[in-house]
Amino acid sequence: MVRTDTTSARDRTRSKGGLSFEHNVTGDDGQRRITIHQDVDPADGSRITTAEPDVDTLAYDARPTAPHIPGSGERYDTCGDxxxxxxxxxxxxxxxxxxxxQRSRCERCYKSWCFRRAKTQVAKLESLRHDLEQRESGWQKFHHLTVSFRPDVRVRSDDPVKQLRKITQALLDQIGVEHGLAVFHNYRIKPEYCGDVFGHESGDGDLNWCNILSEKLESEEWPAAAVYDEFLEYAPHFHVFAVADFVQCGAVTKQIADDTGVVIHRISDDDGKSLETIEDLAAATMYALSHVGLKQRGNSYRACYQAFGRLANHAAEDWALAKADDACRETASDVLGLSLxxxxxxxxxxxxxxxxxxxxxxxxxxxxxxxxxxxxxxxxxxxxxxxxxxxxxxxxxxxxxxxxxxxxxxxxxxxxxxxxxxxxxxxxxxxxxxxxxxxxxxxxxxxxxxxxxxxxxxxxxxxxxxxxxxxxxxxxxLGKPEPVDDPPPTDVDTDAPVAD
Ligand SMILES: [Zn+2]
Ligand SMILES: [Zn+2]
Ligand SMILES: [Zn+2]
Structure with missing residues (x-):
């Protein structure tokens, strides 16, 4: 029987066995297409291949962007009443x-939005950590990683940010990170303004995201567009909050950077510890969500963060929710300037x-x-x-x-x-x-x-x-003042499995 191929062009590319993206070749006019072959063992050197893009194939022209940040919109008339x-x-x-x-974009309510969302994720992470320890024995820890792409990264997808997250997950597989939360950031603070920022190199300035959000965006002097222009630049990256017993860095991440241009960095203190306590996790998660990339769809905004691996379908137990609530309350005033x-x-x-x-x-x-x-x-x-x-x-x-x-x-x-x-x-x-x-x-x-x-x-x-x-x-x-147009992201990844 002849099988009719009814799959879309995008599915056909996938079925060739990989997740691909492109960027320019430094100091050259050329372009480089990087493909991660998910059907190849993560430890195998042939898993990542690079090639010059074939001129006959469809262009990789989608830029992963989610150009809005929380708090950059108007409040409802009733907010604060x-x-x-x-x-x-x-x-x-x-x-x-x-x-x-409770909308992410509301200039008044975004902190409270951020607190709630962080609390749910922290609870899930803590609950999963406990579960994995019970089931797999061995000490499971929280890790904070950043996965940074080049600003000229391009994919071929109708949901480029999602495609970039899948690439991120595939790369994280190679360093032993399978379960976690990926938070997309569209921007970084320009180096000349950037001070000490969670998870990023500090620059020549003294601004962090709290300053951007609280002092610039909330002030009358700085319209949102002017804040973006003056202080921020496009730099697509993910913050990943993972549960793992061990994360491989050093030579492995260096090899990944050489092969793909993607820089993976595990954020740790001098002792090599990343997120030692649930309070550390709560603070870092709230901070990351405070400037998560928001994508507009019609009149609503979708925050680009997603649980992956076992975390995606893991429901937090009550004890973990209570613990996460305490941890977020304890750190919210430092991180968000929120009194709770x-x-x-x-x-x-x-x-x-x-x-x-x-x-x-x-x-x-x-x-x-x-x-x-x-x-x-x-x-x-x-x-x-x-x-x-x-x-x-x-x-x-x-x-x-x-x-x-x-x-x-x-x-x-x-x-x-x-x-x-x-x-x-x-x-x-x-x-x-x-x-x-x-x-x-x-x-x-x-x-x-x-x-x-x-x-x-x-x-x-x-x-x-x-x-x-x-x-x-x-x-x-009053219409039960409640979250309105920003439903939580689905934690279940509904994508069809990658074809063989
Ligand atoms: Zn509001
Ligand atoms: Zn960031
Ligand atoms: Zn009473």
């Missing part, structure tokens, strides 16, 4: 926080019975000052939403100029908690001097299951229960 985003699972008091859209204290309920255990002594700082232009001088002890919880609305017109709730955050995370993530969150925001009575509650607040979206529990509702003060119900309705009416 206060709503009753937190509640206390013990006493039902509610707390106001700003709404967070777990919010506690500050309500009085004895709720207010009426509002007659309520203080509303009406007669000042500066509500924050008014709060501070009001003589109230710190409290953020409202005894009920109804009483809190009594002070809604005082202005302090419309102060959206400070970066602050929202709930909305199962574990009670709060990013950028504003200073004023520790100040009274509504009417607790002056006469109260009872003990504060102190329970860790939960995101309002979890309130539904509490409100459905008759047993739980019976233990709650009626006024506070009403307040919580109102807050939950408000949350639903």
């Amino acid at each position: 206060p709503f009753h985003g937190l509640f206390c699972p013990d006493c039902a008091a509610t707390q106001e926080v700003g709404q967070t859209c 204290a777990k919010p506690e309920c500050d309500a009085h255990i004895e709720p207010a019975t009426d509002n007659e002594d309520m203080v509303t700082p009406d007669d000042t232009d500066d509500p924050i000052e008014a709060m501070n001088s009001s003589g109230l002890g710190p409290t953020t919880a409202t005894s009920s939403l109804r009483s809190s609305t009594a002070s809604a017109g005082t202005g302090h709730r419309t102060d959206t100029s400070r970066p602050f955050a929202a709930g909305g995370d199962q574990t009670g993530l709060l990013s950028d908690v504003p200073d004023w969150i520790n100040e009274p925001i509504c009417g607790e009575t002056l006469t109260q001097s009872t003990e504060r509650c102190g329970t860790t607040m939960r995101p309002i979206r979890c309130a539904g299951e509490y409100l459905e529990s008759v047993d739980w509702c019976e233990t709650i003060d009626e006024g506070r229960l009403d307040g919580l119900k109102d807050a939950y309705t408000e949350y639903q009416d």
Whole structure:
């Protein structure tokens, strides 16, 4: 039987047994095509071949780019608007926080986006590390590597960044890295501006990515396009966070660089250790995701990072999620400038019975000052939403100029908690001097299951229960402020296997 070849040109190239890319030959007009033959043993010298591109074949003309970075877009009108985003699972008091859209491009919410994404990946990596140790014995460690391509690299693909990641994976196979997370960076900071940057050679300057993101992109003076032009240059590379017992470097990576022009570097300290603790991993992952390449598709943006090997389908266990949450919280303020204290309920255990002594700082232009001088002890919880609305017109709730955050995370993530969150925001009575509650607040979206529990509702003060119900309705009416247009990347690689 004659087999009709219906595969696309791209598949046919693949079925010839390799992943290919091209770049120019230094000091020459020529071009070089490098092919990694995945059907050849990684230890075999003939796995990588180079050739002059055949003029008859289709051109390798796709540049791997993902030219946007987190925080470089506009915020939604509602980002930062206060709503009753937190509640206390013990006493039902509610707390106001700003709404967070959780989009990577949002100038206000990208840090919180970055924190969440990093947390998930760190948990998966930790959980897999544990699994591999159990199954394969031997000490499994985290490693941070960079895989850098030449800026003139070209592939033939309708998804060039993905193709570059596959090439990266194939090369990493040769040094013993099979499972990990690959984060694509489109840019590096120009050498004349670059200071000490995680995982890269430092240049003559003193800027790192925190400066680029926080001081340049967030400032009025620097439109995003000007930041790209002035400080950044195209330099496609991946940061890889891997789990492995041993990573081969030295002669092997040098050979790869000679054969392919691709530079693989394992980032380590003077003792040769790469990422010693889960906190090290959390910090490096958050840092890498803070300037991950974003690719536009229609109105949404896709962050170019992907788990590979066993990590792709590995689901983190709960203990690993908790550990990752702690590790990310601990390092987020250094890496992202994000304050992530777990919010506690500050309500009085004895709720207010009426509002007659309520203080509303009406007669000042500066509500924050008014709060501070009001003589109230710190409290953020409202005894009920109804009483809190009594002070809604005082202005302090419309102060959206400070970066602050929202709930909305199962574990009670709060990013950028504003200073004023520790100040009274509504009417607790002056006469109260009872003990504060102190329970860790939960995101309002979890309130539904509490409100459905008759047993739980019976233990709650009626006024506070009403307040919580109102807050939950408000949350639903607002359209459940949640992640919108930036769905997590699929962790399952759905590509068809490479044909033989
Ligand atoms: Zn409470
Ligand atoms: Zn936002
Ligand atoms: Zn980088």
